[in-house]
Amino acid sequence: MASSPHPNLELRPLGNTGLKLSCVGFGASPLGSVFGPVSEHDAISSVREAFHLGINFFDTSPYYGGTLSEKMLGKGLKALGVPRNEYIVSTKCGRYLEGFDFSAERVTKSIDESLARLQLDYVDILQCHDIEFGSLDQIVNETIPALQKLKEAGKIRFIGITGLPLSVFTYVLDRVPPGTVDVILSYCHYSINDSTLADLLPYLKSKGVGVISASPLAMGLLTENGPPEWHPASAELKLRSKQMLPAKMFHPALSQQELCSSLLSIVSIRPSMYSTRTHHPDFGMLTVLLRSSVAPIFVDGVEDCCFQYGSNQSLWYIQALILLLGILTRQSEQDMYGLSLCEIYLICLCMLIFPQSKCQAAAAFCKEKGKNISKLAMQYSLANKDISSVLVGMNSVRQVKENVYAATELATFGKDQETLSEVEAILSPVKNQTWPSGIQES
Ligand code: NAD
Secondary structure (H helix, E strand, C coil): CCCCCCCCCEEEEEECCCEECCCCEEECCEEEEECCCCCHHHHHHHHHHHHHCCCCCEEECCCCCCHHHHHHHHHHHHHHHHHHHHEEEEECCCCEEEEEEEHHHHHHHHHHHHHHHHHCEEEEEEEEEHHHHHHHHHHHHHHHHHHHHHHCCCCCEEEEEEECCCCCHHHCCCCCCCCCCCCEECCCCCCCCECHHHHHHHHHHHCCCCCEEEEEEEEHHCCCCCCCCCCCCCCCHCCCCCCCCCCHCCCCCCCHHHHHHHHHHHCCCCCCHHHHCCCCCHHHHHHHHHHHCHHHHHHHHHHHHHHHHHHHHHHHHHHHHHHHHHHHHHCCCCCECCCEEHHHHHHHHHHCCCCCCCCHHHHHHHHCCCCHHHHHHHHHHHCCCCCCCCEECCCCCHHHHHHHHHHHHHHHHHHCCCHHHHHHHHHHHHHCCCCCCCCCCC
16 A cells, blocks of 8 residues: 655645646656666666655656656556556657657657556656757747647646757747746756756746756766766766776786777777767867867867768777877887886876866765765755756665755755865866757757
8 A cells, every 4th residue: 555755855836837846856767777777676666765755756758768767667656556646747759769850740649659658648747858959940830739739638737848958948938828838847957067057047937937957966977976978078077087097007018909908998988979960079078188188289180080070980080099109109118117108198198188077076075075976966956946846867765765865954954065165166167067969059
């Protein structure tokens, strides 16, 4: 028998919808094994724990894990065995593993597929997913009108739009009749390293639009474990400190093959990480490279190549050159502390190319102080009450407990201002740094 939700987690109104969302929302993208494999047992237990601790808002998309997240969330919600009106579900349309399609025909079909996977008769919110990858005029003139018909048919209750660049929200909201778009979901723009959403909040409030702020942990940047490989941020923001170069990787005793694999592990800019041409995060990586390289002429050549041939090829070009340099230095016999001069030069070059990530430096600082960067980040986002729900991705009972605890602790004791100021100082060089997203920005 299911028990009633925990009463202590704050509920906040969502714009003019009349919905009240728990201030901590359950982001279900990890249930699609997006951040690493998640068992069905863990997925269902996480949903159950979340609901019992007072989380009433669950967000997913057909895109996450190629429909796996919707299926897992559906199973988790069904297993709760509580009346449908006790939880709020949002899913999305227009973005799929196969690509983007915001046509009226596709989104109309999409909701039926989502409802089947979620085992629901309706969703509370249907959001156009990452609209910067479509034509914004199509969103205004075709997609949103199609969603209005779904509203009339009772398949959805409210309409939302999501995206990374904040400009897409004003573009659409300025062009649709008031009350047409009920909700916006912004991500990675209200966390310790990037708080640019704050500037848009008065405008959204004036329009009566509800605000969901997703990715308070910056999609893993503000966690002790660091982000997944596919994370689109620049190297300056995301690389783990373990990717710094230990000198022993170049010891002359290494075979050529070992040297090659060492170099490859350091040069972690694999094209697979940057497979979507439109994302172009490798330009961020190149910027770091350009700014920090001790060989600007060499890198200028790479940049030219990048513009000429497209980004992925250039990354291979960089890898190939660094590898070649590494292999060539094996010929040199001028030893110094067991390393040749060329090898030392190469180490310096690589260390400058891959500086320690500011986010990992902040996480390490917190750990040393006996604090947790993720809790600090959750509390930073939760403290702004103009945000209806802080949507955090969770895949374990432990994470659910920690994130709910972050909220209840904040409500009782307030923010840890001292640690927050120290972490903000560490992150200040990358404050509000984002990455390009969408066809307009590629
Ligand atoms: P996030 O910032 O919430 O970070 C999620 C990562 O942090 C996962 O690896 C998770 O396992 C880990 N984590 C969670 N709690 C933790 C804790 N207490 N300690 C350590 N690690 C912890 O990023 P996200 O999952 O991408 O964003 C949250 C949700 O927002 C998504 O699941 C999705 O529902 C939604 N979202 C939507 C869009 C969009 O519509 N365009 C974009 C991003 C996110």
